[in-house]
Amino acid sequence: MGVMSDGRKAVQLFRDALANRRARSELAGRLAALTPLERGHYKIAVYFADSKVNMYQIRQWYKPLAELSQTYPVVVLARAPTAATQLFEESPLDVAYVRTVTALESTLEEQDIRIVFYVNQNAKNFQMFRYGRCWHVFINHGESDKMYMTTNQFKAYDYAFIAGDAARERLTRALWDYDLERRALVIGRPQADHYAGRLPYTPDERTVVLYAPTWEGDREAAAYGSIATHGVALMKALLASPRHRVIYRPHPRSGVVDHAYGHANRQIIQAIEAANHADPSAHHVFDEGMDLGWQLAAADVAIVDISAMVYDRLAAGKPLLITRPVNPNAEIDTAGYLQACEWLSADHAANIIAETERVLHDPETVGRLEHWSHHYFGDTTPGETTKRFHAAVDTLMERWESFAEREARTGSATDPLAGTTAAVEAGRAGA
Structure with a gap:
């Protein structure tokens, strides 16, 4: 296992060196013209x-x-x-x-x-x-x-x-x-004043769900990623529903450390393509664009991992679910919002339709969200x-x-x- 890991690292270092060499060559011409x-x-x-x-x-x-x-x-x-x-x-x-x-x-x-x-x-x-x-x-x-x-x-x-x-x-x-x-x-959160943006679909009666998982992390204490543990099941359920539209925005480093996360990520992307082919009116979105903001403003419900995305969404003051890490060694600071958040465990991922309905319409859940949004970001006007x-x-x-x-x-x-x-x-x- 160690030899294989060292081999992958060597290959990655070689690829990085080639990328840097190509970039330096391209920059030379660009800088000369600036x-x-x-x-x-x-x-x-x-x-x-x-x-x-x-x-x-x-x-x-x-x-x-x-x-x-x-x-x-x-x-x-x-x-x-x-x-x-x-x-x-x-x-x-x-x-x-x-x-x-x-x-x-x-x-x-x-x-x-x-x-x-x-x-x-x-x-x-x-x-x-x-x-x-x-x-x-x-x-x-x-x-x-x-x-x-x-x-x-x-x-x-x-x-x-x-x-x-x-x-x-x-x-x-x-x-x-x-x-x-x-x-x-x-x-x-100054970024929250710039969340608006052009949507890649025409809004309709569908409930829009943003799934924005983080990567798998480089150590157990930071193993917050959910793509391989929650992602496939919850996306399968949402994509099968004619009442929902999905925006899938994975972390750009997904699968860098753990190939299982890379495989699950590809499964989800392929499932989105298949769902859109089967029902072109669904307009599910695989989002890897550089702009972050319109997704947070447009989604009726967001599903995120323990990451900055929790708080980007909290700044918008709109319903969210947080995936509970499967790794028991993942560190969770329950002194803040995570003590009162709406958790989504791996064994409930397939029940995501019911979970989204709950966070959208339960008065106590909505009230807690408003309290914590102000606690983290103050006046969000x-x-x-x-x-x-x-x-x-x-x-x-x-x-x-x-x-x-x-x-x-x-x-x-x-x-x-x-x-x-x-x-x-x-x-x-x-x-």
Whole structure:
């Protein structure tokens, strides 16, 4: 088993190397044709060191950051060639490819970066932390009760933008000596203000069910994926019903670790194709697009695993079921919403029609959902979370100005490895 696993890893490493080589070749031509970024224009950077496989982590921030960029220009700093290639093709934000530390330094010297956002905990984030004259802010790629949300790595950042009271309580329980009041700024879920989108079907009397499972995880403690344990049974029942329409959106890493999940994923996709062929009016959807939002707004009921999708859906304030992990070693934080959520066990997956009816129409279930939605995200009135997001950025910009002016008054020397020359000069000019 170990030899087979090592062999698969070797093959994957070889494929990754080929992908990176192809991406670098394609980037060379693209970069030669690009107009250089306007010097001193950008105030905010999004640091993204991951490859194309984790693009979903930054995609969900496209719309909120594009709106923010109208006030504070934003640029994405891409470190990996495959991700940079994809970003150049699809990002509404300007992109700088900074594969090497030298390229990163050169870009920072040319810009007036005051805030750097991070959407994940990539080890290469550490390379960016060396620059001291900008705020390093962890904005994450979703709200959840997974152990990822309470890692001590929060302390590595100057600040973190968090969703609401639940996140505050979670961090208070988990982290020692963390100045939560100053370093964690509550913003809600800005993405929820951009959930609307064009539907790939015409709405009718069918009940729309979103099934958005996570991947299988790379260790037992994070074995939250349900495709192989719940997915085939529940999808078979829904696809057989003339009263339901399914939107299937699996995690892009499904089957990367466990081939059983990959096999189950393919089974479901094939079943959707067969159901649409048998009844073209059903318009079941296999969704692997980059946009996430319209699915959450359009679905009458969502079925999700323990992942950020729970809380993306909770931000919409609409009914959901959460699959209960089969692996007994999967860690479940029952201090938050998961203590009162609507669970779907594997042995009840085939009864999904009755389960969806219950969460849609039971008054107690609906009331609990409203309570927890407010606990996690505060006021979810359209536009309110965007206001909080922008206010948090304004606060950090004001703090940056204060520190820059103080440095200019005291005449502190500029350390080229601590921050950008442009940033310090801007502080002196404003003093």
